[in-house]
Amino acid sequence: MGSAMDPKPEITIVDDAAALADTAARVVVEIATESVKARRRFTVALAGGGTPRTTYERLAAPPLREQMPWDRTWIFFGDERGVPPDHPDSNYRMANAALLSKVPIPAGQVARIRGEADDAEAAAAEYARVMTEVFGSRRGELPCFDLILLGMGIDGHTASLFPGSPVLKEVFRPVAAVHAAAASIPQRFTFTFPLINAAARVMFLVAGSEKAKVLKAALAEPGSGLPASMVRPTSGRLTWLLDRPAAALLPKSR
Ligand code: 6PG
Secondary structure, X not given: OXXXXXXXXXXXXXXXXXXXXXXXXXXXXXXXXXXXXXXXXXXXXXXXXXXXXXXXXXXXOOOHHHHOOHHHEEEEEOEEEOOOOOOOOOHHHHHHHHOHHHOOOOHHHEOOOOOOOOOHHHHHHHHHHHHHHHHOOOOOOOOOOOEEEEOOOOOOOEOOEOOOOHHHHOOOOOEEEEEOOXXXXXXXXXXXXXXXXXXXXXXXXXXXXXXXXXXXXXXXXXXXXXXXXXXXXXXXXXXXXXXXXXXXXXXXXX
């Protein structure tokens, strides 16, 4: 492990997307079990996009479903698209179909971002308020998630933090409404870096050869302009869980 201020990212490479889902789901159960032992609850933010779906399906099936402390689990979303929860592009919809509708988690412990909101700024502020309430955070204090799951796009975006977006410089708000011109659904809601970097554990799930080039750049230059490389937990652990095709361009010495 690197310095407490800048922990060196841990990189785990597995054979393929199926192995990545197996490993990711097992790690989620481990962290959930440890968190409940230590703090009597597990707080996790789910990633959107396509890569995490299989991980969620693994968690919703035996044996892992029975090993998860669902009654003490709180679920949030790291980002959402500006669409209703039943829209095909809704991250909530994906997670609900793959996981939430299949496990005994109390409905009150699933906090979704109101992607359908007309007033996006108000919806982002509302989500931050709900989070602060659940965590019991004092004013100005950032909630510390036990685990934040993230993906990465081929442009190096993560959550809905896109290259060149002003939100990359956000230092106060934990959640922001953003307009991502490059995205299929430009209206987005996203965790900001202060909130992501305040987490105890952050885990990237990255699969597929199409991600190899940007992954190499993101890992080669931490803190470079690529949003994914700006994820640097202040004192938490950062794990990159990769499949072999995505890791193909990484220096062997790693
Ligand atoms: C989103 C995601 C986004 C995602 C990447 C990777 O809402 O789109 O949160 O950050 O993780 O775009 O997406 P894939 O896993 O589908 O490649």
